Amino acid sequence: KILFHLPHGFGHGTSLGRMEGLQVATERMNRAGVPQQAIDVFESFYHQLEDGATGLIPESEVFPLTDVDRVADLEFDREAQRDAAQRTVIIKLNGGLGTSMGMECAKSLLDVRAGETFLDIIVEQVRSLRAELEVQIPLVFMNSFRTQRDTRAALAKYGDLQVPGIPLDFMQNQEPKLRVEDLSPIDWPADPTLEWCPPGHADIYPALTASGVLDTLLEAGIEFASFSNADNLGAYPDPHMMAWFAASGAPYAAE
Numbered sequence: 001k002i003l004f005h006l007p008h009g010f011g012h013g014t015s016l017g018r019m020e021g022l023q024v025a026t027e028r029m030n031r032a033g034v035p036q037q038a039i040d041v042f043e044s045f046y047h048q049l050e051d052g053a054t055g056l057i058p059e060s061e062v063f064p065l066t067d068v069d070r071v072a073d074l075e076f077d078r079e080a081q082r083d084a085a086q087r088t089v090i091i092k093l094n095g096g097l098g099t100s101m102g103m104e105c106a107k108s109l110l111d112v113r114a115g116e117t118f119l120d121i122i123v124e125q126v127r128s129l130r131a132e133l134e135v136q137i138p139l140v141f142m143n144s145f146r147t148q149r150d151t152r153a154a155l156a157k158y159g160d161l162q163v164p165g166i167p168l169d170f171m172q173n174q175e176p177k178l179r180v181e182d183l184s185p186i187d188w189p190a191d192p193t194l195e196w197c198p199p200g201h202a203d204i205y206p207a208l209t210a211s212g213v214l215d216t217l218l219e220a221g222i223e224f225a226s227f228s229n230a231d232n233l234g235a236y237p238d239p240h241m242m243a244w245f246a247a248s249g250a251p252y253a254a255e
Contacts, residue, residue: 021184022046025176028185032196035210038173038203049183071255074240076247078133081239084224084246086135089217090126090237091227094151095144095172095198106147108230109154118231119154123161125236133239138163138222141230142207144172144198166220170211172198201229 022043029039076084094108108118116124126139139161143151148171155161155168162168174196176185188194204227208214217225224245228235235255245253 021178021182025178025185028176028195029174032174034173034175035206037206037210038175038199041203041206042175042199046183069244071238071241074244076240076243080243080247082133082135084242085129085133085137085237085239087222087246088137088224088226088237088242089166089222090137090139091204091225092122092139092141092230093201093204093227094141094147094169094230096147096231105150106143106230108147109150110231112233117154118233119151121233122230123155123158125233126161129237129239136163137237138166138217138220140167140213141169142172142204142227143169145174145193145196146198163220166216166222167213170207170213172207173203173210175199 025046026039026043029042092108094106096107106119108122111117113121123139126137129135130137141151141155148169151169175198177195177197178184179186186195208217224242226237226242241255
């Protein structure tokens with residue numbers, strides 16, 4: 001689970017790639033209406049991949065943290081919890097399909113307990129927190145082009161879930177799948193949707209900004225975001241952790 005300050009601005013980094021594969025990929029993204037911010041990020045990562053970046057961190061560079069606060073030791077009074085909760089949005093990363101489990105829809109729609117899905121339990125967790133603190137903390141899903149329709153349909157039965165003025169979801173960006181051999185985009189004429197994939201979780205920053213949801217949240221008085229995978233039910237919205245983060249002054253924290 002991640003907590004972070006909602007940014008009040010997002011810079012544009014421009015990458016001037018000239019390789020044919022990159023040009024084809026960015027032109028395809030432009031035609032598909034992908035926001036320029038997401039294209040800039042794609043170009044940056046493309047060049048890192050060209051330069052041999054793997055995203056791996058060798059164990060020799062990893063060191064244990066010391067003197068880390070423990071969730072079990074956090075103690076904040078109800079007012080501190082309420083104050084932090086009413087300035088926090090719960091964001092669930094919900095862009096992945098459950099293909100490894102034989103599904104063709106969002107993995108969060110898998111039944112995990114007595115006829116309840118991941119999605120149902122997430123809603124129950126948020127409703128429980130709202131009732132406990134008497135705060136309308138918003139729940140927002142970051143969907144992909146593969147999961148948005150099914151997720152919206154599943155949430156339709158929860159008429160009281162959406163906080164007025166704040167959307168229940170926003171769309172993750174999409175980027176072309178690339179060949180390993182030459183980093184050129186693949187072509188799949190029989191089903192062009194297979195030419196695309198959703199980016200990784202870090203897409204939350206450009207997706208929040210380009211969708212306009214960031215501005216909407218800031219205008220609603222939301223300052224903090226707690227985000228985690230939709231299939232991680234252990235990352236429940238903990239008001240003590242929200243209060244700790246609000247008091248810490250940190251821009252980012254990971255559990």
